[in-house]
Amino acid sequence: ERSGKRALAERKLQQTAVKLSLYYRDAQGAPLIPGPEMIPAFPPLEAIDADQVEYDSLLALERRPEIYALELVRRQLDIDHSEAMNDCLPNVDLMMAAAKDVGYRTDPKNDKGPFQLDAMLYVDVPIERRKAQGKIQSVSGKISQLTAKRKLTEEKIVAEIEYAYAGLIGAYKQAKQAEQAVGYAEDLARRERRNFEEGLSDLLKVTLREQYAVESAEKAVDAKLLYFKEQADYRAALAEDQLPASQGE
Structure with missing residues (x-):
């Protein structure tokens, strides 16, 4: 077998x-x-303090791409809102013109005239501003929807962190208990072999003890595998293993 x-x-x-x-x-x-x-070799098992979960949640909100994508959309909506607000404002244009005849006199009366400076201010008030006002209302509605969506996304991310932490801490305890079980099983197997050598036991008992030690070791490996899978899920929830940004960005 x-x-x-x-x-x-x-x-x-x-x-x-x-x-x-x-x-x-x-x-x-x-x-x-x-x-x-x-x-x-298996890396050492690392426990996570429950107090760290709150800090990790805040860290995840800064790292997660979903939040960054929503932030980009919000920036675009802010630009659209500012543009619509600007369309409702009057246009003010200032124009200046200067005139002066130059050159030699052609008449003793100096009919070239004095230097002239004209300033003109044009104010254009849009009469029909329904389009701009409609755009403001539309963009404002989108901003409200985006704000609600971001809040829900943040709550989901925090829930993912807490869920991943629960799985990780449970797998950690299970792996540590499995390690202890291996130590106990191997110790019992050694004692049984010693008793067999001294004639105080039989081969069947030795075989059973060794089989139990092997099964305990297999369970310990499975427990560690589960722990590292849960650890990977926790790191993924934190967006901890992001690819480095290219130099061109």
Whole structure:
């Protein structure tokens, strides 16, 4: 049975390595299938303080692309609103003109005249402003809708953070308990082997203790896998692993 489980685990490992090679490549860009010797050890389990969740929620509201997209829409609506307000205002134009005859006198009376400066102010008041006022009302309505949508989006993001935290903290406790169970099971297996060597136990008991230790180790691996999946979900909710912005932006 143990040999069968080992063969099954090796097959799954090889298949997973092939899938990983689609994203893991060498310097020439060719797919690279990692071998068992390249498998990294599990990183340490990290607990998250409940007080940090509130700070992480605020951080997520700054990072999440949904909020940034809504902010861009709001900026455009603010521009449209300002443009509509400007269309309701009167147009004021100032014009100035200067005139002066130059050159030599053609008459003893100096009929060229004095220097003249004329200033004219034109005020154009739009009589029909319904179009601009209608646009103001339309844009104002869109801004109100966008404000409500942003509030709902922020509430959803905070809920995602809290949901992901609940899953992460639960998986963390489960993984720590599984680690302790492995230690207890291995200790019992060692004691049973020692008793067998001293003639105080039999082979069946030793086999059962070792089998229990193996099962505990398998459960610990599954618990750690669940923990790191929950951790990935938490980091995704925080938008923590964003791609770096290009230099052209």
